[in-house]
Each structure stands twice: as structure tokens, then as C-alpha cells.
Amino acid sequence: MAEWVEVCDDDEIDVEDVIRFDEGDRSFAVYRDDKGNYYATEGFCTHGKFHLSDGLVMGKQIECPKHNGRFDITNGAAVRVPACVDLQTYPVKVEAGTVFIQI
Structure with a gap:
């Protein structure tokens, strides 16, 4: 069953930024877009398995730092x-x- 898990204080993610959040054996990327909205995805790029928290947020997109x-x-x-x-x-x-993210 999905549960809400605390990630961080809202001011710990700057506008157009991303942070890494690990829970158990899972890793997530939590974003704040250019409008101040928050989003969460799985943490690793589906292409190169590089963590997206090292990437660049541009508006509503994350660019993987690897490729x-x-x-x-x-x-x-x-x-x-x-x-x-x-x-x-x-x-x-x-x-x-x-x-919070629901996982």
C-alpha cells in the first residue's frame, strides 16, 4: 500500500533544482520547477542508470548529466x-x- 513519506523542508529544494531522496533500497529525484511546483520521479535515468539528482532542471525538464x-x-x-x-x-x-512523496 502506498504511503506518504517525508522528504525535506520545502526550502531545501531551490527553484529549478533537484535533490536525491533514498528510502530503503529505492532512490528518487525530487524537483522544483521554474514556477515553484514540486515533482518526484524514480532517481535513475532509464538510459544510462546515472542518478538524475546530478542533472540540470530547466523549466519542467530534467537533463541527465551522463548523456x-x-x-x-x-x-x-x-x-x-x-x-x-x-x-x-x-x-x-x-x-x-x-x-512528501507517495511511494
Whole structure:
């Protein structure tokens, strides 16, 4: 059953930035877009298995630092090769200044 897990304070993720969040044996990337909205995806690029927390957020896209593939952080869609397999996404909520993801 899915549960909400605390990630960080909302001010720990800058606008157009990403952080790594590990829970058990799973790893996630949690983003804040250019409008201040929060999103979460699986943490590793589906192409090169490099962690996306080292990537660059541009608006609503994350660029993988390894081969420059890009994904839409709102829905996980692979939008630039060599990435061609979509990322899994996770619901995000912010309550009382704390960011949570549902996993």
C-alpha cells in the first residue's frame, strides 16, 4: 500500500533544482520547477542508470548529466534521446512547509 513519506523542508529544494531522496533500497529525484511546483520521479535515468539528482532542471525538464537525455518531470516522459523509456512518477504534496512523496 502506498504511503506518504517525508522528504525535506520545502526550502531545501531551490527553484529549478533537484535533490536525491533514498528510502530503503529505492532512490528518487525530487524537483522544483521554474514556477515553484514540486515533482518526484524514480532517481535513475532509464538510459544510462546515472542518478538524475546530478542533472540540470530547466523549466519542467530534467537533463541527465551522463548523456544529456531529457525527461518531463511532470509525467516522466522521455523527451530527448538517448532517453527513450519513461520514468515512473510519484505524487508529491507540501504540508506545513514539508515535502512528501507517495511511494
